[in-house]
Amino acid sequence: MTVRDLSHVITDGMPAFPGDPVVETFPHATIDATGFNLTAVGLTSHTGTHIDAPAHVEPDGAPITSYPVDRFRYDARVVDCPLGRAEAITPDLLPEAGEEDLLLFSTGWDDHWGEETYWEHPYLTPPCARECAARGVDVGIDAPSVDAPDADLGAHHELLREDCLIVENLRDLGDLPDRVTVYAFPLALDPGDGAPARVVADVD
Secondary structure (H helix, E strand, O other): EEEEEOOOOOOOOOOOOOOOOOOOEEEEEEEHOOOOOOEEEEEOOOOOOEOOHHHHOOOEEEEEEOOHHHHHHHEEOOOEEOOOOEEOOOOOHHHOOOOOOEEEEEHHHHHOOOHHHOOOOOOOOOHHHHHHHHHEEEEOOOOOOOOOOOOHHHHHHHOOOOOOOOOEEOOOOOOOOOOOEEEEEOOOOOOEEEEEEEEEOOOO
């Protein structure tokens, strides 16, 4: 089994969605002072690579802890859609429906991680998200959101109201095989409108 990490590393001051609290890490204890290291971490439920649960935008939506762990093992399909600044992923870019339970939208936008340009990302149109929801698939993207910059949460609502989870801020999707097994395990946060996740692909 050859595993590829598709997650961004959580670090002090890492990129955070505009308006969200910054990520902070600081030593609570050190070997010199106490004989052991212990790091305190301040972050949000949507820090870095993370999964959105329906509770993120739906008033009665399910929290992340309501899903069994096997929900996060996927037969994924990569959708190659290299796009430019604030360009839309439309339904005509979707492959024919198959046996997959996760569509990974590979836009290449993770190349801009850490730049201001990262927040001017490609996105799914609500009709595209609606088609994904009709297929009953979860969605992942190598960008900070499935919705357009400075737009409403139309794509989020289309997916999450149908119990289709969203994985955001992925990286290194570009050279994955078209079909791949993905494991995307979120932290068991309660209450959980979402949670940071370690997402890996089995590329064998």
